[in-house]
Amino acid sequence: MKFKKPESLYDRNTHYCPGCGHGIVHRIIGEVIDELGIREETIGTAPVGCAVLLYDYFNFDVIECAHGRPPAVATAMKRIHPDKIVFTYQGDGDLAAIGTAEMIHAANRGENFTTIFVNNAIYGMTGGQMAPTTLVGQRTTTTQKGRDLIKQGPPLKVCELLSSLDGVAYLERVAVSTAKDSMKAKKAIKKAFQNQIDGKGYSLVEVLSMCPTDWKLSPAQAVGFVNDEMKKVFKPGVYKDTDVK
Amino acid sequence: MAKIKIDSEKCKGCCLCVAECPRGNIRMSEIFNNSGHSFAEIIDIENCTGCALCCQMCPDMAIQIEDEKKTGKIAIKESSQRKSSKELMKKLE
Numbered sequence: 220m221k222f223k224k225p226e227s228l229y230d231r232n233t234h235y236c237p238g239c240g241h242g243i244v245h246r247i248i249g250e251v252i253d254e255l256g257i258r259e260e261t262i263g264t265a266p267v268g269c270a271v272l273l274y275d276y277f278n279f280d281v282i283e284c285a286h287g288r289p290p291a292v293a294t295a296m297k298r299i300h301p302d303k304i305v306f307t308y309q310g311d312g313d314l315a316a317i318g319t320a321e322m323i324h325a326a327n328r329g330e331n332f333t334t335i336f337v338n339n340a341i342y343g344m345t346g347g348q349m350a351p352t353t354l355v356g357q358r359t360t361t362t363q364k365g366r367d368l369i370k371q372g373p374p375l376k377v378c379e380l381l382s383s384l385d386g387v388a389y390l391e392r393v394a395v396s397t398a399k400d401s402m403k404a405k406k407a408i409k410k411a412f413q414n415q416i417d418g419k420g421y422s423l424v425e426v427l428s429m430c431p432t433d434w435k436l437s438p439a440q441a442v443g444f445v446n447d448e449m450k451k452v453f454k455p456g457v458y459k460d461t462d463v464k
Numbered sequence: 465m466a467k468i469k470i471d472s473e474k475c476k477g478c479c480l481c482v483a484e485c486p487r488g489n490i491r492m493s494e495i496f497n498n499s500g501h502s503f504a505e506i507i508d509i510e511n512c513t514g515c516a517l518c519c520q521m522c523p524d525m526a527i528q529i530e531d532e533k534k535t536g537k538i539a540i541k542e543s544s545q546r547k548s549s550k551e552l553m554k555k556l557e
């Protein structure tokens with residue numbers, strides 16, 4: 220078989236909207252865990268957000284956390300079970316809004332787990348309100364004339380924010396808007412998991428993802444929005460890598 | 465020719481694969497699946513090279529590709545190995 224569903228994912232339909240990037244990120248994580256052969260040792264954490272039913276799709280243990288608290292739960296799990304592979308899967312409302320404190324302190328302590336941060340520039344599950352990562356000028360249900368730079372401020376750039384912390388081992392921003400980008404995303408996520416296996420410290424991969432429903436665009440237009448608008452503000456690339464000196 | 469299979473019941477009709485196919489070999493169906501979505505289908509299976517770019521973009525993992533040549537060879541090898549190991553076990557017993 221040249222291309223099939225990874226063993227780490229159950230064979231069932233997801234609840235995500237058509238064209239949502241979460242499905243692609245799920246497949247990439249499943250493939251990486253299969254390739255590293257760590258399915259029996261992996262524990263994931265589910266966020267609050269669209270990916271709240273993560274435990275229904277992954278064929279390994281997943282714990283549901285309070286909103287924004289996966290880094291705290293993952294810290295506890297990794298300290299109690301240092302031999303397990305722990306990762307947190309968080310959206311922009313979970314990681315960049317309510318959970319900013321947890322995320323920054325976990326990163327600063329250099330906790331040895333992996334974070335997959337799915338950034339779609341909007342609150343998806345609650346119906347399209349402005350997120351900290353919403354672009355300037357982007358129309359949402361709470362910023363109906365577009366996000367205003369003076370009233371609401373510029374978008375929060377998580378990779379740039381964390382790159383100054385000493386505890387962080389690896390930071391990369393990728394996208395899943397084209398096939399080439401999703402292959403790059405797989406490489407980055409694999410490195411983030413490998414860093415954890417090698418005990419290097421905190422790794423975070425930010426994935427720019429599509430939300431056609433709340434952006435009020437078709438899936439094809441949503442891909443265009445990521446490629447043309449989001450990548451200009453959130454520039455893809457490696458922001459920190461302790462291997463490269 | 466690659467053995468490509470699109471699961472019409474898993475497809476939600478987002479068309480991301482249609483845009484990604486370098487040969488323009490995928491189209492949306494005129495009929496609907498049980499969820500009410502128009503689903504992706506292959507236009508000409510002979511024209512598919514099995515590059516798997518559509519699989520990279522499918523959020524619902526509805527597309528699978530079988531590699532004919534490799535699976536054929538591996539299948540023969542595995543079956544012969546299994547036979548020989550079974551024979552060995554019998555001999556040992």
